[in-house]
Amino acid sequence: MRDASVLDLFGDPPQVARTELAEGAVVLHGHALVAAPMLLAAVTEVSAVAPFRHMQTPGGHRMSVAMTNCGNAGWVTDARGYRYAGVDPESGVAWPPMPEAWAAFARDAATAGGFPSFASDACLINRYEPGARMTLHQDKDEIDFAQPIVSVSLGLPARFAFGGLRRTDPVRRVTLAHGDVVVWGGPSRLAFHGVDALKAGVHGATGGYRYNLTFRRAR
Ligand code: MD3
């Protein structure tokens, strides 16, 4: 049998603290810290091709969070509603491809969160500036709710609100910090959630912004 200390040093992938928020919802604290520079470099590359924009809700409100996408499909909203689109409606051309390293990262994170064999085909990239927020909602534009969503928080911290399957269910608030990864699956996949208004600040990796990547199986 191998010595336990040798196993710790050489055998296992990095282990991070985890918080079980609810059944199927687990925060992997700092799980993306090593990957963060790679993830942020690719955000710059994606947004050079598909720039961040403030989309309109079906009700005609400008979203305070700026968004872009990569992958085979991208989440969009406008007067016609919420949906996944294969092309960027601003340019009429395909979204930038999902970087290989992103898909691999999301698959590994999902496995660590208890959902092996997650194959994401879309990544929505949210950019929060001070005051930007996301009101309580469900993510239900995807085809298969058996697939989890993997979210990665980068830059300034945010207060995240996590409720139940009904809008009126009580919410828990947790801070999501730079490098935190959350896997949302099983009974938590359709839970209501939102993000409180971002507080102004400066982060060494992102300046005055918070970015959130959400990996999804859209189609
Ligand atoms: C729980 N984004 O893009 S990430 C979204 O921080 C979204 O930008 C937030 O909600 C953000 O739709 C929250 C955490 C998250 C993402 C998807 C979920 C939590 C979720 C889907 C189901 C349940």
Ligand code: FE
């Ligand atoms: Fe959401």
